Amino acid sequence: MEQLVNKYAQKLIQAKLGKASGPSQPIIGGLDDMLVWNRPARETQVLEKIFDHLNINSLVFLRPAQPYKSLIRYLANQALSTTNGLIQPKDCETRTFLHDLPVIDSFNPKKICAVLKNRKSVIINPMDDTDSFEGPAIIAHGTVSPEQGFVTVSSVCFAGFIKFFTDYLESLQTGQATQAAHDLFDEITPYIQEEQKKAPKFIPFPFADEKTVYSAIIEAGRKTVEYGLVDSYFGNVSYLWNGTLYISQTGSSLDELESCIDPVPLDHSTSAGLTASSELTAHLETISRTGCRAILHGHPRFSVILSMDCDPMEKATCEFNTQCHIKCPKKRFVDHTPIVPGEVGTGPTGLCRTLPVALEHSDNAIVYGHGLFTISQDDFSHAFDTLLSVENRCRNLYFKKVFRLRNNPS
Amino acid sequence: MYGWTGKILHINISDKTVEIETPCVEILNQYVGGKGLGGRYLRQNARLPWNHPDMVFCIFSGPLAGTSSPTSGRAHMVSKSPLTGLVADSSVGGKLATRLKKAGWDGLVITGKSPFPVGIHIMDERIEFQDAAFVWMLDTHDLHRKINPQKASLVTIGPAAQNGVRYASVIVDQHFAAGRSGLGTCLAEKKIKYILVNGTGHTRVKNPVLLKKAREDILRLTAASPVLMGQSGFTCLGTGAVYDLMDNRRMMPTDNFTHTKFAHAARLNASMYTKTYHPKKHGCLGCHILCKKTGTHDKKSIAMPEFETMSHFTALIGCTDTDLVVQANRLCNIYGMDTISAASTLACRREITGKDYTKETVLSLLKDIALGNGEGKDLGLGAAAYAEKMGFPDAAMAVKGLELPAYDPRGAYGMALGYAMSTRGGCHLRAYPISHEILRKPVATDRFSFSGKARIIKIAEDLNAVVDALTACKFTFFAASLEEYARIYEAVTGIETSTQDLLQKGETIYYNERIINALNGFDIKDDDLPTRFFTEKGTSGNSIDIPPINREDFIEARSKYYKIRGLTQKGLPTTEKAASLGLEWNSL
Numbered sequence: 001m002e003q004l005v006n007k008y009a010q011k012l013i014q015a016k017l018g019k020a021s022g023p024s025q026p027i028i029g030g031l032d033d034m035l036v037w038n039r040p041a042r043e044t045q046v047l048e049k050i051f052d053h054l055n056i057n058s059l060v061f062l063r064p065a066q067p068y069k070s071l072i073r074y075l076a077n078q079a080l081s082t083t084n085g086l087i088q089p090k091d092c093e094t095r096t097f098l099h100d101l102p103v104i105d106s107f108n109p110k111k112i113c114a115v116l117k118n119r120k121s122v123i124i125n126p127m128d129d130t131d132s133f134e135g136p137a138i139i140a141h142g143t144v145s146p147e148q149g150f151v152t153v154s155s156v157c158f159a160g161f162i163k164f165f166t167d168y169l170e171s172l173q174t175g176q177a178t179q180a181a182h183d184l185f186d187e188i189t190p191y192i193q194e195e196q197k198k199a200p201k202f203i204p205f206p207f208a209d210e211k212t213v214y215s216a217i218i219e220a221g222r223k224t225v226e227y228g229l230v231d232s233y234f235g236n237v238s239y240l241w242n243g244t245l246y247i248s249q250t251g252s253s254l255d256e257l258e259s260c261i262d263p264v265p266l267d268h269s270t271s272a273g274l275t276a277s278s279e280l281t282a283h284l285e286t287i288s289r290t291g292c293r294a295i296l297h298g299h300p301r302f303s304v305i306l307s308m309d310c311d312p313m314e315k316a317t318c319e320f321n322t323q324c325h326i327k328c329p330k331k332r333f334v335d336h337t338p339i340v341p342g343e344v345g346t347g348p349t350g351l352c353r354t355l356p357v358a359l360e361h362s363d364n365a366i367v368y369g370h371g372l373f374t375i376s377q378d379d380f381s382h383a384f385d386t387l388l389s390v391e392n393r394c395r396n397l398y399f400k401k402v403f404r405l406r407n408n409p410s
Numbered sequence: 411m412y413g414w415t416g417k418i419l420h421i422n423i424s425d426k427t428v429e430i431e432t433p434c435v436e437i438l439n440q441y442v443g444g445k446g447l448g449g450r451y452l453r454q455n456a457r458l459p460w461n462h463p464d465m466v467f468c469i470f471s472g473p474l475a476g477t478s479s480p481t482s483g484r485a486h487m488v489s490k491s492p493l494t495g496l497v498a499d500s501s502v503g504g505k506l507a508t509r510l511k512k513a514g515w516d517g518l519v520i521t522g523k524s525p526f527p528v529g530i531h532i533m534d535e536r537i538e539f540q541d542a543a544f545v546w547m548l549d550t551h552d553l554h555r556k557i558n559p560q561k562a563s564l565v566t567i568g569p570a571a572q573n574g575v576r577y578a579s580v581i582v583d584q585h586f587a588a589g590r591s592g593l594g595t596c597l598a599e600k601k602i603k604y605i606l607v608n609g610t611g612h613t614r615v616k617n618p619v620l621l622k623k624a625r626e627d628i629l630r631l632t633a634a635s636p637v638l639m640g641q642s643g644f645t646c647l648g649t650g651a652v653y654d655l656m657d658n659r660r661m662m663p664t665d666n667f668t669h670t671k672f673a674h675a676a677r678l679n680a681s682m683y684t685k686t687y688h689p690k691k692h693g694c695l696g697c698h699i700l701c702k703k704t705g706t707h708d709k710k711s712i713a714m715p716e717f718e719t720m721s722h723f724t725a726l727i728g729c730t731d732t733d734l735v736v737q738a739n740r741l742c743n744i745y746g747m748d749t750i751s752a753a754s755t756l757a758c759r760r761e762i763t764g765k766d767y768t769k770e771t772v773l774s775l776l777k778d779i780a781l782g783n784g785e786g787k788d789l790g791l792g793a794a795a796y797a798e799k800m801g802f803p804d805a806a807m808a809v810k811g812l813e814l815p816a817y818d819p820r821g822a823y824g825m826a827l828g829y830a831m832s833t834r835g836g837c838h839l840r841a842y843p844i845s846h847e848i849l850r851k852p853v854a855t856d857r858f859s860f861s862g863k864a865r866i867i868k869i870a871e872d873l874n875a876v877v878d879a880l881t882a883c884k885f886t887f888f889a890a891s892l893e894e895y896a897r898i899y900e901a902v903t904g905i906e907t908s909t910q911d912l913l914q915k916g917e918t919i920y921y922n923e924r925i926i927n928a929l930n931g932f933d934i935k936d937d938d939l940p941t942r943f944f945t946e947k948g949t950s951g952n953s954i955d956i957p958p959i960n961r962e963d964f965i966e967a968r969s970k971y972y973k974i975r976g977l978t979q980k981g982l983p984t985t986e987k988a989a990s991l992g993l994e995w996n997s998l
Contacts, residue, residue: 033970117910271651273642347633
C-alpha cells in the first residue's frame with residue numbers, strides 16, 4: 001500500500017495536476033489493516049474520519065495546481081450559487097463515468113461523507129472568506145486501489161478544464177460572457193499557452209519482429225503523454241503486424257504500457273481482446289476500412305473543446321441539441337478534421353459506428369467531446385505528427401475565435 | 411409498497427399448507443431480498459442438519475426484479491449444504507425472479523418433507539400441490555418438455571438430486587443452473603420435483619423517471635466495457651471468453667491443479683466453440699448482456715458450456731475434445747449436477763487412480779454418478795469425501811468441501827484469500843477478485859501480491875453479497891457500480907439509499923453467514939487452501955513465474971482479514987461486531 005500511495009502522488013505531480021511542495025502537494029491514504037499516508041499533513045485528521053465512516057480502502061486529496069485551481073474554483077462557485085452544488089460538464093469521460101461533479105462548501109467530514117457515500121468524488125470550495133481551509137480541493141476514493149482516486153481526480157481536472165473553455169467560448173458567442181469569466185480566462189491563459197515542441201522521432205517502419213512492435217507501441221504511448229496530448233495518462237494505441245492487432249489494454253496508462261498490450265488476431269482465433277481497450281472494435285473496423293497500420297488516440301484538450309463548439313443559433317433550433325454527443329445530424333469539421341458523434345464502446349450509439357467511416361476519408365477525426373484519433377500507414381511518426389498538429393491548430397483556432405469575439409463582440 | 415410485493419409465501423410441504431407473511435418495509439429494506447432475505451430465514455434454523463424437516467429452502471427475488479433495472483432478474487436460492495455443511499446458496503438466471511414477482515411474491519420459504527413426490531404450482535395467489543410420482547424419475551429436459559411451462563418459470567431437479575449426489579443442482583427454465591453447494595439435493599430431500607411459477611401482476615416503481623436515467627447510465631457503462639460488450643467479451647463469446655486469458659496468465663487449473671498451463675488450450679477456446687457450434691445469444695429475462703450461448707449440434711439446439719465447464723472438462727481432467735465438454739455439460743444439466751464439482755471430483759479420481767479419461771469414460775462416469783451406480787455412488791459425495799474415503803485426502807482440490815473453480819490461486823493472490831474466506835467454500839464469486847486481478851476493473855491490482863488484498867476482499871464480499879440480495883448480475887459490476895444501483899434502488903423503492911448504505915447491508919448479510927457457519931463449527935481451521943498451493947509451483951514460463959504461495963504471507967493476510975471483518979483471530983464472530991450490524995451472536 002505504501003508503494004501505491006507514493007506512486008500515485010508522484011503521478012499527480014508528473015501530470016502537473018499537483019506539485020511536489022506547497023499546498024498542491026497530493027495527500028493519498030491507503031488502508032488495509034493499517035492506514036498509511038504518502039506524507040504527514042494536517043488534513044489527515046479530517047480525512048481519517050472519512051475512512052472511519054466509509055467502506056473504502058483509499059483516498060486521494062488534492063488542491064489542484066494552476067490553471068485547475070482557478071478554473072475549478074470558478075466552476076465550483078457557480079455550482080454552489082446556481083446549480084444545486086453540481087458541476088455538469090458535457091465531455092464524454094464525465095458523461096460516461098462520473099455523471100457530474102458534486103461540490104460542497106466546507107472541509108467537514110460529515111459533509112464530505114454525505115457526498116462520498118454516493119459518489120466517486122467531491123470538490124471542497126469554501127465560499128466564506130473567513131474559512132481557514134484553503135480551497136478548492138478534490139477528494140476521491142477507491143475500494144480497490146489508490147489508482148481509482150487518482151483517475152477520478154485527473155478526470156475532474158480534465159472535465160473542469162474542458163467545461164470552462166467550452167462555456168467561455170459559447171458565452172462570448174451569445175454575448176453573455178461575464179467579467180469574472182474574462183478575468184479568469186486572462187488569469188489562466190499564461191499557464192496553457194505553452195509553445196508546442198517539434199514532433200519526436202519514432203522507431204521507423206518496417207518493424208522486424210514482434211518485440212519491435214511492442215517497443216514501438218510503448219514509445220508512442222509514452223511520447224503522447226510527454227507531449228500532453230492526453231487527459232492525464234489515458235488514451236489508446238494500436239498497431240497491426242502480421243495479421244494481429246497489438247493494442248493497449250483497458251484502463252492502462254499510456255506511459256506504462258509494458259505488460260499492458262494485448263495481441264488480438266484478426267482471424268478471431270483467440271479472445272485475447274477481452275482486456276483490450278474499450279475502443280478495440282473501433283480500431284479493428286478502422287484498420288479494415290482504411291488499411292492503416294498504426295492508430296493513436298489521445299484526449300488533447302483543444303481538439304475536445306472545439307469538437308463541442310456549435311453555432312448557438314443553430315444549436316437552439318436543433319432537435320437533437322441535448323444529444324449532440326450521439327445524434328449530431330450535421331457534417332462538422334475543424335479545418336479538414338471531421339467531427340463525429342459516438343459514445344465509448346460498442347453500443348448502438350458507439351463511436352465504433354461513426355469513427356471508422358470518417359477515417360476512410362481523413363487520417364484523423366475527432367469524436368465529439370471525447371478525443372482525437374489519428375492513423376498512419378507505416379510507423380507512429382505520421383499519426384503522432386497529426387495528433388500534435390491538429391491539437392496545435394485547434395488551440396490556435398480557439399484563441400483566435402476568443403480574441404476575435406472579445407475584440408468585436410457584435 | 412414499491413419494489414417489493416410485501417408478501418412472502420411460506421409452504422409447509424409436509425402437510426401442504428401455506429401461510430402468507432407480510433414483513434414490514436423496514437425488514438425488507440434491511441435484508442433487501444435474494445441472498446439477504448434467504449440468509450435471514452436460514453439463520454433461524456442454522457444449527458439444524460441440512461436434511462432436517464424444519465430446514466428451510468428459500469427462493470427469493472429482489473426489489474428490482476420485474477422492473478426495467480438492468481440485469482436484475484436473477485433469483486437466489488438458500489438452504490444448508492449437503493456437500494459442505496455450510497450456508498448453501500446460489501444465484502440463478504432465467505425468468506424465475508420476474509415470474510415470482512408477477513405472481514405477487516418476494517419469495518418462498520419451504521419447510522417440511524413430503525411423503526411422496528410433489529410439484530408446486532404457483533399462479534398468482536393460487537397455490538396447488540400436484541402428485542409428481544409419475545415424473546419423479548424424469549431428467550430435467552424431459553420434465554421441461556412434459557410440463558411445457560411456456561411463459562411460466564419452471565424450477566426442476568434431476569435424477570442426480572434424487573440419488574443423493576451431494577452437488578446436485580437446481581435447473582431453472584431448462585438452461586439456468588443454481589449449481590453450487592448441492593441445492594438440488596435439498597429439494598429432493600423434501601421430495602419436491604418441480605415448482606412452476608407464473609403471475610399477472612406488476613412491480614410498482616416509485617420514480618420511473620429516475621429509474622430510466624439510472625438505467626441509461628448503466629447501459630452506457632456496459633457498452634463501454636470490453637469484458638461485457640466488446641467483440642471478445644461475454645455478449646459475443648459467452649463466459650468462455652475467459653478461457654484464453656486464464657491460460658495466457660498461466661492460471662488454468664490443469665491435471666487437478668498440478669499444473670497451471672494447458673498445452674491444448676488454443677484449440678479448445680471460445681473461438682473454437684463459435685466455429686464449431688455457431689452459437690446464438692441467449693440470457694436471463696430482461697438482460698441486455700446475454701452471456702449465455704445456445705449452439706447447434708446434429709441440427710439440434712444445445713446449450714454451450716460456461717467457462718468453468720470448458721476449463722474443468724478439458725485441462726483439469728486431461729481431455730482435449732470440445733464435443734466431450736458439450737456432452738458433459740448437457741449430461742450435467744439434464745441430470746441436474748454442478749459441472750465444477752463433477753469435473754473436479756473426476757480430476758481427483760484421475761490423480762488417485764492414475765487412470766486417464768476418454769470421452770466415453772467421462773460420460774459414462776457422469777451417468778453413474780447421477781444414477782448412483784457403482785463407483786458413481788462414491789464420486790457423488792464430492793471430491794473431499796471421495797478422496798478421504800480413498801485414503802488420499804490431499805488430492806481433493808476443495809475449500810471447506812466445495813470444489814475449486816477454474817482459477818488457480820497461485821496466479822492471483824486475492825483469489826487465494828477469497829477462496830479461503832468464502833462462506834460457501836471454494837467459490838470465486840464471493841469476492842470475485844478476477845475483476846481487478848485479471849480483467850483490470852475497476853483498476854488493475856498486482857495479482858502476485860497480498861498487499862492490500864485483505865480489505866479489498868472484505869469490501870468485495872460486502873459488495874457481492876448485496877448484489878445477490880438485489881438479485882442483480884455480478885457481471886454488470888465489471889462496468890457499473892453500486893453508485894448507479896443505489897440510484898435505481900431509490901428510484902424503485904422510494905427509500906433514500908446510498909452506495910455505502912448498500913455496502914453496509916452487504917456487510918450484514920455476509921456477517922450473518924459467518925455466524926451461521928460458526929454455529930456449525932467452522933473457524934480458522936477451515937479458512938484455508940489445499941496444501942498443494944503452498945508446496946508445489948505452477949507452470950512458469952513466458953516471463954511469468956508461478957511459485958507456490960508463501961504460507962506466511964497467506965497467514966498474515968488471513969489475520970488482517972479477520973481484523974478487518976470484525977472476527978476473532980480464530981475466525982469467529984464477535985458479540986460487539988454482530989450487535990453493531992443488528993445481528994445476534996453469543997460466543998460459542
